[in-house]
Amino acid sequence: MIKLTFKKEELLKALDYCSSCIEKKHPMVILTNILFSFKDNECTLNATNLEITVIAKVGLEEPAGEGKIAVPARSIHDICRLSRAEVIVFEYDESSNVLDVKADKSEYKVPCFDSSDFPEISDTSKEYKSVDISKFINLYKKVQFSMGDYFSTNKAYSGVLIKKVKDENGASSVDMVTTDIHRLSVLKLKNFDVDIPEFEDGIIIPGKNFAEITKIFADCKEAQVAIDNDKEEKIFIKKDNVIFISRLFKNEFPKYSSIISSYEVLNSKEFAVINRKELIDAIKRVVIVINSEDKNWNSKYFFKENVLKLTANSNSGGTSTDEIVIEKGFSTERNVAVNARYFLDVINVIDDNNVNVIVEEAANKAMTIKEETEEFFYIHMVMPLRI
Numbered sequence: 590m591i592k593l594t595f596k597k598e599e600l601l602k603a604l605d606y607c608s609s610c611i612e613k614k615h616p617m618v619i620l621t622n623i624l625f626s627f628k629d630n631e632c633t634l635n636a637t638n639l640e641i642t643v644i645a646k647v648g649l650e651e652p653a654g655e656g657k658i659a660v661p662a663r664s665i666h667d668i669c670r671l672s673r674a675e676v677i678v679f680e681y682d683e684s685s686n687v688l689d690v691k692a693d694k695s696e697y698k699v700p701c702f703d704s705s706d707f708p709e710i711s712d713t714s715k716e717y718k719s720v721d722i723s724k725f726i727n728l729y730k731k732v733q734f735s736m737g738d739y740f741s742t743n744k745a746y747s748g749v750l751i752k753k754v755k756d757e758n759g760a761s762s763v764d765m766v767t768t769d770i771h772r773l774s775v776l777k778l779k780n781f782d783v784d785i786p787e788f789e790d791g792i793i794i795p796g797k798n799f800a801e802i803t804k805i806f807a808d809c810k811e812a813q814v815a816i817d818n819d820k821e822e823k824i825f826i827k828k829d830n831v832i833f834i835s836r837l838f839k840n841e842f843p844k845y846s847s848i849i850s851s852y853e854v855l856n857s858k859e860f861a862v863i864n865r866k867e868l869i870d871a872i873k874r875v876v877i878v879i880n881s882e883d884k885n886w887n888s889k890y891f892f893k894e895n896v897l898k899l900t901a902n903s904n905s906g907g908t909s910t911d912e913i914v915i916e917k918g919f920s921t922e923r924n925v926a927v928n929a930r931y932f933l934d935v936i937n938v939i940d941d942n943n944v945n946v947i948v949e950e951a952a953n954k955a956m957t958i959k960e961e962t963e964e965f966f967y968i969h970m971v972m973p974l975r976i
Contacts (some may be wrong), residue, residue, distance in 0.1 A: 591658075593627060593679040594650035597669060597692070600677055603645035604666045606831050607636035609801040610643050611662040619706045622659040625679075629653070635710050636662065641798050642710060643805070646830040650676070657704040660688060664699050668692060711834050713825050717813035718784045722826070724964075725751075725765060726803045731776050731967055734934045736796040737769035745840035746770065749799045752791035753783055754846075763788065766845050767796070770972075772931050775849055777966040787816040793838035794824060802826065805833055849968050855959060860947045861892055862917035868897075868944055869936055871913045875899045876929045878907030887974060888929035890956075892948060893922050901929060916943055923948040925956045926974040932956075935969040 607623050615621055615638065624635040629652050634645045658681050669677055674693035681688050681701070690697040729749075737746030750766040754777075761782040767774050794802070806812055806828060815825040822837040849855065872888065879886050883904050891898040898912040925948045935958050936944055947957040953973050960967040 591653065591656055591679070591681040591683065592651070593625070593632060593653050593681070595632070595647060595677045595679075596650065597672060597675055597677050599647045601669045603634050603647045603830070604662075604669055606645045606805055606833075607634050607643045607662065608666055609805060609833075610636050610638045610641045611666075612638050613663065619659065619702055619708075621662055622702050622707065623662045623665065624704060624707045624710075625658045625660055627653050627657075628655040635707070637708060637710065639708070640795065640836060641801060642834040644710065644832040644834070656681075656683075657707075658688060659702040659704040659707050661699060661701070664697075665690070668695075668697055668699075711817075711823060711825075713815050713817040713823070715815040715817045715825070717815045717825070717827065719811050720783055720785070720814045721781075721810060722802075722806050722812040722814075723810045724778055724781065726806060726809075728765070728776050728778075728965060729799065729803050731938045731969075732765055732767040732774040733796070733800070734938075735767040735769055735772050735774040735969070743840050744795075744838045745793050745842045747797075748793040748795050748838045748840075748842075750791050750793050750842045750845075751788060753785075753788040756852075764845075766842070768843055768845065771928070772935075772972060773843075773845060773848060773968075773970045774935075775845060775968045777852070777968075779963070779965060785814060785816060787818070791842065792816060792822075792824065793840065793842055794835060795838060798835040802833060802835070805831065849957075849970065852966055852968075855947070855957065855968065858947050858957075859919055860917075860945045860959070861897070861915055861919055861923075863897065863913075863915045863944045863946060865936060865939055865942055865944050867913050869933065871897075871899050871911050872929055872933055872936075875901040875909045875911045878909045879903045879929070880905060885974060886929035886931075887926065888932070889924060889926040890948070891922070891924045892919050894918050919948065921950060923950060925949075925954075927956055927971045928974060931971050935971070 626633045630649045636643050672692035678691040686701050688699045688701050752764045763778045763781045765776040809828045812828045817823050826833045888901040895918045897915050900910045902908045945959050955970045958969045
């Protein structure tokens with residue numbers, strides 16, 4: 590009989606980390622389990638769906654020898670989450686492969702799986718480098734909505750490109766980029782250097798995996814990062830007692846720098862300034878006529894002096910118009926047609942009270958929204974509609 594004794598709070602935290610890569614159903618049933626590997630006073634929890642892997646370490650209250658148990662993830666997570674106990678005790682009978690879980694007055698018998706069926710967990714010999722991961726996590730909201738579907742022909746469109754670049758003065762910065770072809774988001778972290786060679790060519794992290802990174806490392810400023818491309822290209826991120834491993838996309842990412850042109854050119858272009866709240870409210874008023882099922886939320890924006898006129902039309906024939914006074918207009922009349930839903934997505938992540946919008950004089954050019962602070966330069970481009 591093997592006995593493992595955990596503090597509930599520490600075990601639950603480790604299980605929460607592991608839950609990010611546990612699927613309710615998986616063709617390989619063993620992957621709906623968490624592998625508990627224990628030795629002396631430490632237990633390592635391993636969970637994987639073959640796309641991402643989480644390794645979390647937790648201390649044991651008493652030495653427990655050495656061994657492994659494959660425990661159904663959903664069962665043990667629910668037991669621990671709902672328990673009133675401060676201490677969770679595992680008693681494992683190897684002959685019957687049944688785990689007896691005791692938590693205060695509650696007791697459970699959980700049938701386990703053969704631990705030898707659990708896939709080998711990746712490791713790396715690459716050097717870990719310190720990265721201020723909080724910047725990526727805090728600003729991820731500005732690019733997360735621009736990714737394509739995971740089933741896109743080019744998987745890169747469903748990922749986040751992280752690329753180290755240098756400006757004309759030699760200063761280092763890091764770009765975080767997403768696109769779904771219809772729109773493009775570029776978040777440039779100013780004066781930000783990363784001592785990881787692979788970042789110079791750029792790495793593409795699957796979007797759904799990046800979302801899990803933001804959850805696991807939400808309260809973390811510095812994390813240790815390594816890129817291993819010896820066998821299968823993967824990123825390793827670790828802090829304290831948890832390691833997160835994700836495979837990387839190798840697909841070609843669009844040449845975004847040629848699409849947005851230089852930042853100097855963008856800053857030289859004339860732009861309108863619109864109160865953010867008034868713009869959101871106006872768009873919401875005109876899209877009332879559009880059915881939620883419509884693929885394209887057709888809307889058009891006419892700029893004349895300090896007035897912005899908005900129009901929208903639905904596939905069923907409904908139309909609407911509205912107008913607002915803006916903070917600053919263009920020197921000449923401009924107009925652009927875009928998907929209103931796409932426009933709202935970007936406006937909702939602008940932190941400033943005003944929105945800076947670039948509309949080209951030439952027809953059928955993308956609309957660009959820009960935002961700049963001491964920390965970052967943010968550019969979002971929405972491709973025009975032909976209506």
